[in-house]
Amino acid sequence: MSLRLRLVATLGITLVLLWGIMAAWLMRDVSTQIERSLDQRLAQSAHMVAGLLRNVPAAALGDSNDPSLIPSPGGVACRVSSLRGQVIAGTHPELNDVLKADAEGYSYRDHNGQRWRVYTLVDDDKRITVADRIRERESLLSQVRRAAFYPFLLALVGSLVALWWGVTRGLAPLSRLQRRLSGRDHGDLSPLPVRGLPSEIRPLIDGFNTLLGRTERMLEMEQRFTDDAAHELRTPLTAIRTHLQIADRVEGDRRREAMQQAEAGVERLTRTLDQLLMLARMESEEMARGKLEPVAIKEALEAAMNETASRDRCRVNGADTEWRAEVSGALLVTALRNLLENAMRHGEPGGPIDIDIHAGVDMLSIDIANQGDTIPPDRLARLSERFLRGNHPQGSGLGLSIVEAIVIRAGGRMTMVSGNGVGLRVTLQFPVIKSER
Amino acid sequence: MRVLLVEDDALVAAGIEAGLALSDFVVDGVMTLAAARSALTTMDYDAVILDRRLPDGDGLTLLGQWRRSGIATPVLMLTARDAVASRVEGLQGGADDYLVKPFDLDELIARLQALLRRAAGQVDRAIHHGRIAFDPIDRSVTLDGEPVVLVRRELMLLEALIRARGRILSTDQLKDRLYGIDDEVESNALNVHIYQLRRKLGRDVIETVRGVGYRLGAANEAPSS
Numbered sequence: 001m002s003l004r005l006r007l008v009a010t011l012g013i014t015l016v017l018l019w020g021i022m023a024a025w026l027m028r029d030v031s032t033q034i035e036r037s038l039d040q041r042l043a044q045s046a047h048m049v050a051g052l053l054r055n056v057p058a059a060a061l062g063d064s065n066d067p068s069l070i071p072s073p074g075g076v077a078c079r080v081s082s083l084r085g086q087v088i089a090g091t092h093p094e095l096n097d098v099l100k101a102d103a104e105g106y107s108y109r110d111h112n113g114q115r116w117r118v119y120t121l122v123d124d125d126k127r128i129t130v131a132d133r134i135r136e137r138e139s140l141l142s143q144v145r146r147a148a149f150y151p152f153l154l155a156l157v158g159s160l161v162a163l164w165w166g167v168t169r170g171l172a173p174l175s176r177l178q179r180r181l182s183g184r185d186h187g188d189l190s191p192l193p194v195r196g197l198p199s200e201i202r203p204l205i206d207g208f209n210t211l212l213g214r215t216e217r218m219l220e221m222e223q224r225f226t227d228d229a230a231h232e233l234r235t236p237l238t239a240i241r242t243h244l245q246i247a248d249r250v251e252g253d254r255r256r257e258a259m260q261q262a263e264a265g266v267e268r269l270t271r272t273l274d275q276l277l278m279l280a281r282m283e284s285e286e287m288a289r290g291k292l293e294p295v296a297i298k299e300a301l302e303a304a305m306n307e308t309a310s311r312d313r314c315r316v317n318g319a320d321t322e323w324r325a326e327v328s329g330a331l332l333v334t335a336l337r338n339l340l341e342n343a344m345r346h347g348e349p350g351g352p353i354d355i356d357i358h359a360g361v362d363m364l365s366i367d368i369a370n371q372g373d374t375i376p377p378d379r380l381a382r383l384s385e386r387f388l389r390g391n392h393p394q395g396s397g398l399g400l401s402i403v404e405a406i407v408i409r410a411g412g413r414m415t416m417v418s419g420n421g422v423g424l425r426v427t428l429q430f431p432v433i434k435s436e437r
Numbered sequence: 438m439r440v441l442l443v444e445d446d447a448l449v450a451a452g453i454e455a456g457l458a459l460s461d462f463v464v465d466g467v468m469t470l471a472a473a474r475s476a477l478t479t480m481d482y483d484a485v486i487l488d489r490r491l492p493d494g495d496g497l498t499l500l501g502q503w504r505r506s507g508i509a510t511p512v513l514m515l516t517a518r519d520a521v522a523s524r525v526e527g528l529q530g531g532a533d534d535y536l537v538k539p540f541d542l543d544e545l546i547a548r549l550q551a552l553l554r555r556a557a558g559q560v561d562r563a564i565h566h567g568r569i570a571f572d573p574i575d576r577s578v579t580l581d582g583e584p585v586v587l588v589r590r591e592l593m594l595l596e597a598l599i600r601a602r603g604r605i606l607s608t609d610q611l612k613d614r615l616y617g618i619d620d621e622v623e624s625n626a627l628n629v630h631i632y633q634l635r636r637k638l639g640r641d642v643i644e645t646v647r648g649v650g651y652r653l654g655a656a657n658e659a660p661s662s
Binding site for chain 2: 227230231233234235236237238239240241242243245246249250254258261264265268
């Protein structure tokens with residue numbers, strides 16, 4: 001059900017009900033009030049007759065056998081009689097049935113299918129009875145009703161129309177928004193304008209815009225990753241293909257050289273693929289959760305230094321204990337190896353690599369720092385992005401991404417700082433295994 | 438034909454250089470946009486092979502700068518991105534052709550030849566000049582329909598002169614088209630090649646413009662005596 005229909009229906013029904021109840025109430029009040037004032041008029045006319053009679057000598061009223069007839073309009077009747085019931089004077093002799101009321105006060109009488117309102121007043125020795133035809137009263141009432149009905153109807157219809165218009169107008173920003181949304185291109189992720197929106201909708205659109213922004217950034221990152229992956233995979237493939245085609249066309253030493261180059265391309269492709277797969281596997285959590293065989297930090301570091309042939313340049317502090325981190329040994333070696341490779345590649349040539357290992361309450365930190373130029377903050381922040389590679393042709397640009405993935409999977413943290421002669425200090429923090437020593 | 442190769446990956450660059458050398462191209466390889474910029478100002482290239490992703494930026498940016506400053510050298514773009522949008526972007530950015538990695542060496546060479554042919558306003562595959570017909574793809578020359586055997590540098594010299602379309606080429610310009618930076622060139626090597634070409638194709642094939650250089654001789658329809 002549309003919001004507009006719901007609003008209009010709810011408000012409209014409420015409005016009609018309220019107006020109806022009010023009108024009924026008003027009509028009842030008006031009827032009672034008219035009834036009462038007409039009754040009062042009836043009584044007043046009886047008293048007026050009584051007052052007049054008091055000033056008229058009894059003899060002037062004539063013989064009771066020949067009651068005087070007073071002409072009068074049709075709607076009202078009057079009769080004066082003695083207490084014994086003898087008619088002295090009256091307006092409508094045919095209405096004796098109606099006017100023959102004994103009890104003092106108001107009553108209803110029927111005559112010839114017509115209903116009369118009768119009032120009887122006993123004054124000294126005379127009984128004065130006045131009557132009012134009910135039909136006259138009813139026609140007066142219906143005139144009052146009719147006079148009130150048309151303004152009421154107009155006001156009701158008017159307020160319903162105003163309601164419809166108000167609701168439509170109030171919901172106009174929503175319709176505009178809907179038109180704007182349905183008119184957009186599929187790929188359009190630009191934020192919706194919030195200017196001129198009512199304050200109830202604005203938070204909604206703000207939230208929507210935030211979501212759009214996040215989606216756009218995510219798509220951009222995905223796009224960049226695809227582009228980067230394509231570049232990293234296709235470049236060595238190009239080298240391989242080209243060198244193989246050359247090998248096909250030349251002889252002797254040149255052929256051997258071309259084959260060697262193709263081989264180098266295959267090696268690079270293999271390395272990039274390995275790292276990509278590693279990253280993918282890391283993300284599927286298979287490795288981090290599957291085989292957790294923690295090794296002592298010292299052993300992992302030894303292995304990493306051996307694999308990267310960086311032992312001569314490393315200055316290790318604090319690795320003399322058997323600390324173990326809650327991370328699979330193979331992954332820890334991979335992380336350390338990547339960091340050492342980076343330090344050798346991007347650090348000051350031949351400069352030392354400082355490795356500090358220290359244990360906190362429940363976290364174990366490994367610092368690996370190389371000397372070199374300060375990395376600007378904006379680049380530092382993007383350093384662990386995939387395929388972000390220095391000007392070094394050997395790297396795949398995946399090293400730090402992999403390290404970060406390993407650390408995060410193990411429930412740890414990776415932080416990077418640069419400056420004051422330190423080219424890059426990477427700190428890895430892993431949860432410590434407490435039960436083992 | 439001298440080609441500037443702008444490619445940051447050493448392995449790929451080595452492959453392209455070796456491959457193009459097999460088709461008698463003289464290739465200068467550079468790895469950065471900055472090096473490419475300065476190379477094009479110091480040397481006259483017949484074509485440029487430009488990679489898009491380079492350490493100091495996007496090849497397309499440099500291409501835009503070249504095109505804005507009126508440099509019309511044919512450019513063949515290399516890229517790893519195969520999206521249509523990216524190819525369109527490259528072509529609209531001023532590239533004459535676009536090749537997605539990994540490409541076939543023959544395709545690269547064929548496209549380069551086509552670029553050179555189009556740059557010369559030529560439709561036919563073979564270039565005709567009087568009685569001489571030169572096929573840049575087969576690397577073959579005929580005189581009155583009869584094949585003439587030329588060695589590699591002689592072919593390159595003839596190609597340079599034919600493609601110059603009667604313009605005078607200085608000795609240095611000719612050497613640029615025949616030899617790479619690393620080639621050892623003997624001082625009279627060019628004269629030897631010119632002598633050989635005249636011997637094989639007739640005296641009038643190369644005209645010496647004294648003190649300036651050489652140009653292709655007038656197109657004679659009748660055999661010279």
